[in-house]
Amino acid sequence: MSVSAPSLLRYLLRLGDLSLVLGQRLGEWVGHAPVLEEDLGLANIALDLIGQARLLLAYAGEIEGRGRSEDDLAFLREHVEYLNPMLAEQPNGDFGETIVRQVLIDAFQLELYERLMSSSDQRLAAIAAKAVKETRYHLRYSASWLVRLGDGTAESRARAQTALERLWPYTLELCQEDELDREMTEHGIAPRLAEVRAAWSKRIEEILAEATLDRPCDRPYSWFGKRGEHSEHLGYMLAEMQYLQRAYPGARW
Amino acid sequence: MDPAIDTKREWPLFEIFIRARGGLDHKHVGSLHATDARMAIEHARDLYTRREEGVSIWAVRSVDIVASDPAEAESLFEPARDKIYRHPTFYQIPDEVKTL
Numbered sequence: 001m002s003v004s005a006p007s008l009l010r011y012l013l014r015l016g017d018l019s020l021v022l023g024q025r026l027g028e029w030v031g032h033a034p035v036l037e038e039d040l041g042l043a044n045i046a047l048d049l050i051g052q053a054r055l056l057l058a059y060a061g062e063i064e065g066r067g068r069s070e071d072d073l074a075f076l077r078e079h080v081e082y083l084n085p086m087l088a089e090q091p092n093g094d095f096g097e098t099i100v101r102q103v104l105i106d107a108f109q110l111e112l113y114e115r116l117m118s119s120s121d122q123r124l125a126a127i128a129a130k131a132v133k134e135t136r137y138h139l140r141y142s143a144s145w146l147v148r149l150g151d152g153t154a155e156s157r158a159r160a161q162t163a164l165e166r167l168w169p170y171t172l173e174l175c176q177e178d179e180l181d182r183e184m185t186e187h188g189i190a191p192r193l194a195e196v197r198a199a200w201s202k203r204i205e206e207i208l209a210e211a212t213l214d215r216p217c218d219r220p221y222s223w224f225g226k227r228g229e230h231s232e233h234l235g236y237m238l239a240e241m242q243y244l245q246r247a248y249p250g251a252r253w
Numbered sequence: 254m255d256p257a258i259d260t261k262r263e264w265p266l267f268e269i270f271i272r273a274r275g276g277l278d279h280k281h282v283g284s285l286h287a288t289d290a291r292m293a294i295e296h297a298r299d300l301y302t303r304r305e306e307g308v309s310i311w312a313v314r315s316v317d318i319v320a321s322d323p324a325e326a327e328s329l330f331e332p333a334r335d336k337i338y339r340h341p342t343f344y345q346i347p348d349e350v351k352t353l
Contacts, residue, residue, distance in 0.1 A: 037285055
């Protein structure tokens with residue numbers, strides 16, 4: 001028996017929204033990064049992520065079968081319909097906090113995409129194969145910055161550690177399996193999240209060790225961005241992102 | 254120079270060379286600031302290869318480049334001007350040879 005369309009749709013939205021929301025956040029740095037070179041570096045990663053979101057949301061729209069395009073899904077859904085993990089929508093903070101968030105998500109996406117390349121869903125496998133190359137670079141960029149900051153001055157280390165403590169609780173959700181994840185695994189569409197978690201954890205520990213940062217403790221949490229339960233930050237972000245399409249419906253370049 | 258710019262706090266300057274495709278030379282494309290060699294490669298990738306301009310990057314610290322003095326240009330380069338026999342222009346080139 002093949003997977004039900006509503007389930008696959010929700011799973012694709014989880015993946016697509018993670019890239020879309022993180023890409024939008026990184027885009028907020030344009031014109032504000034510490035130096036011109038980083039401005040372009042962050043914008044490049046943002047564009048990669050938005051490219052991934054386009055592929056995933058376009059596919060989601062086809063699965064849904066109601067004629068919604070990638071743009072309709074990106075710009076005309078309410079925040080409770082967004083299924084990204086809550087880590088992605090956390091505000092940029094200072095450059096160090098942006099880098100910490102980036103490392104945590106890049107490592108997750110890398111482990112996930114590597115496994116999605118052998119998904120039973122051919123279309124998803126092809127998207128993952130493209131995204132994995134981009135994501136390898138994203139992690140190279142973010143991890144090397146985290147090492148510079150963590151193993152840098154007393155101030156840069158303190159800021160990086162503070163950001164890590166603040167964002168760490170949100171990482172548990174990334175690999176927290178629920179019934180939808182299990183359904184995807186049973187159909188061979190997605191890997192087991194426990195396996196992703198183990199690989200992610202190992203990768204993160206290696207980066208933190210090189211950056212001389214301490215891994216925070218895991219604590220219980222009570223939210224689920226993957227189910228549409230979000231922090232107040234997402235609403236503000238979407239208000240800005242969706243303003244144009246809502247004020248001028250159907251506006252095009 | 255603008256006294257507000259503290260040059261000691263600026264990141265080191267790197268010169269960037271890109272190889273457009275296999276078999277070609279690396280060509281100078283510009284310069285950028287980076288704290289270390291690895292960052293220089295990453296910045297070069299983001300600044301100079303976004304439109305598929307290359308397959309290989311070299312980054313060289315600008316301070317490591319030894320340059321000739323423009324004031325010495327006359328003595329360095331003009332003596333070569335009247336020695337046309339150093340150009341292999343007196344040979345017949347076979348038609349089959351497209352590029353030389």
